[in-house]
Amino acid sequence: MAGHMTFDALKDAVSAGEIDTVLACLVDMQGRLMGKRFHAVNFVETSFEETHCCNYLLATDLEMATPPGYKSSSWEAGYGDYIMAPDLTTLRPVPWLEGTAMVLCDVLDHHTHAPVPHSPRAMLKAQIARLEALGFDAMMATELEFFLFEKSFDDIRKEGFRDLAPISGYNEDYHILQTTKEESVMRPIRNHLFNAGIPVENTKGEAETGQEELNIRYAAALDCADHHTIAKNAVKEIAWQQGHAASFLPKWHHDKIGSSSHVHQSLWCDGEPAFYDPNASLGMSDVMRYYMAGLIAYAPDYTVFLAPYINSYKRFAKGTFAPTKTVWSVDNRTAGFRLCAEGTKGVRVECRIGGSDLNPYLALAAMLAAGIKGIEDKMPLAPATSGDAYDDGGAVEIPRSLRAATQTLRNSAFLRDAFGDDVVDHYVRAAEWEQEEFDRVVTDWEVARGFERA
Ligand code: ADP
Numbered sequence: 001m002a003g004h005m006t007f008d009a010l011k012d013a014v015s016a017g018e019i020d021t022v023l024a025c026l027v028d029m030q031g032r033l034m035g036k037r038f039h040a041v042n043f044v045e046t047s048f049e050e051t052h053c054c055n056y057l058l059a060t061d062l063e064m065a066t067p068p069g070y071k072s073s074s075w076e077a078g079y080g081d082y083i084m085a086p087d088l089t090t091l092r093p094v095p096w097l098e099g100t101a102m103v104l105c106d107v108l109d110h111h112t113h114a115p116v117p118h119s120p121r122a123m124l125k126a127q128i129a130r131l132e133a134l135g136f137d138a139m140m141a142t143e144l145e146f147f148l149f150e151k152s153f154d155d156i157r158k159e160g161f162r163d164l165a166p167i168s169g170y171n172e173d174y175h176i177l178q179t180t181k182e183e184s185v186m187r188p189i190r191n192h193l194f195n196a197g198i199p200v201e202n203t204k205g206e207a208e209t210g211q212e213e214l215n216i217r218y219a220a221a222l223d224c225a226d227h228h229t230i231a232k233n234a235v236k237e238i239a240w241q242q243g244h245a246a247s248f249l250p251k252w253h254h255d256k257i258g259s260s261s262h263v264h265q266s267l268w269c270d271g272e273p274a275f276y277d278p279n280a281s282l283g284m285s286d287v288m289r290y291y292m293a294g295l296i297a298y299a300p301d302y303t304v305f306l307a308p309y310i311n312s313y314k315r316f317a318k319g320t321f322a323p324t325k326t327v328w329s330v331d332n333r334t335a336g337f338r339l340c341a342e343g344t345k346g347v348r349v350e351c352r353i354g355g356s357d358l359n360p361y362l363a364l365a366a367m368l369a370a371g372i373k374g375i376e377d378k379m380p381l382a383p384a385t386s387g388d389a390y391d392d393g394g395a396v397e398i399p400r401s402l403r404a405a406t407q408t409l410r411n412s413a414f415l416r417d418a419f420g421d422d423v424v425d426h427y428v429r430a431a432e433w434e435q436e437e438f439d440r441v442v443t444d445w446e447v448a449r450g451f452e453r454a
Pocket of ligand 1: 218
């Protein structure tokens with residue numbers, strides 16, 4: 001499709017002087033692009049084979065701290081190198097940056113050249129391989145919701161993140177008039193991403209002031225995660241170019257709706273939809289029922305991969321379209337899992353639990369692992385719920401805090417089997433560190449509440 005670039009095409013573009021910079025990027029635990037900007041001549045001559053980075057990049061936090069407690073990287077072990085191995089199938093132009101192309105890299109051990117097991121891309125590849133061994137391919141789509149603000153990131157930071165003003169003055173859900181006013185940001189997002197080989201479907205206004213949604217056509221699971229990660233970075237860069245800030249913080253204000261990243265999922269076998277059985281109720285095949293049973297049963301185990309920060313849990317609230325229960329329903333947006341396109345070849349399940357801050361590689365890896373477990377164990381699917389799932393007292397709750405979700409991850413025998421103990425322990429440590437940092441800090445809220453009156 002438009003936008004993908006072969007290595008030969010890159011070499012031609014470099015010789016012609018059209019490309020002078022190549023971004024070589026890995027994806028970190030937070031789902032961010034991290035890496036180096038290569039002079040394009042150096043990249044096509046030597047660095048296309050491999051480059052190196054400090055191994056703290058997969059053991060740090062949003063602030064680039066060096067938290068203690070990771071087995072893989074530490075001060076004691078000297079914070080050595082990883083290999084960044086460019087995956088040349090991901091090579092693409094970056095039309096929103098002049099003369100620039102980009103490639104995603106796999107992260108390999110410096111000595112053995114084996115994939116680093118807790119690297120997000122490696123984790124997703126491992127689950128895709130397990131699924132392929134069962135005869136299936138996963139097709140996924142992640143929706144990206146975010147807020148646009150009037151001011152730029154830098155101005156907002158200098159003002160202490162206070163008095164934040166979204167770009168619009170009213171709920172702009174599906175609004176054409178208001179979103180026309182935002183086209184200086186949203187049109188380049190759609191067009192530049194499309195021209196970078198990301199199959200953009202549409203953008204729309206979402207259900208809050210200044211809230212946007214970007215939809216990308218479903219794709220094989222690894223491509224879906226790559227698309228999401230590149231698109232999220234592009235949204236921030238293009239908003240910055242236009243003098244605005246784009247935020248994927250799931251809940252930037254307690255009185256505002258939060259931002260999600262719903263994940264649509266279906267399995268395929270030899271190009272045919274394995275979730276579809278025209279003779280079965282709602283068109284759901286046995287494979288789909290098993291997969292969904294696994295997804296639902298293990299949702300508490302993997303919630304931390306859908307909601308990785310303290311703020312993520314502020315989004316789960318009754319009556320906000322963000323779910324609180326691990327039940328499924330037919331086209332009902334109050335449940336954690338929604339059946340879409342029932343009775344058709346497009347039948348699929350949408351997980352509504354994830355926030356806009358999820359790392360798509362980790363989220364997809366964990367959900368595929370849960371679905372695989374459901375298929376392997378032929379897990380029975382409970383009947384669909386109907387009505388308002390928020391009030392379904394019998395349903396299992398999604399962990400309601402990072403502390404609770406960390407505990408379910410720590411105790412998850414299923415994820416320890418699927419990912420390995422070292423990988424689970426690595427992400428338990430990441431979640432613990434978030435909690436420790438939050439517990440240490442005195443917040444504005446408690447000062448205002450107690451300063452005089454406590
Ligand atoms: P909605 O009503 O939720 O907006 P859409 O028709 O816009 O539904 O689809 C939402 C997402 O689901 C899109 O990104 C689309 O590409 C994706 N999608 C469609 N069919 C499938 C499928 N079979 N498997 C996975 N994702 C799919």
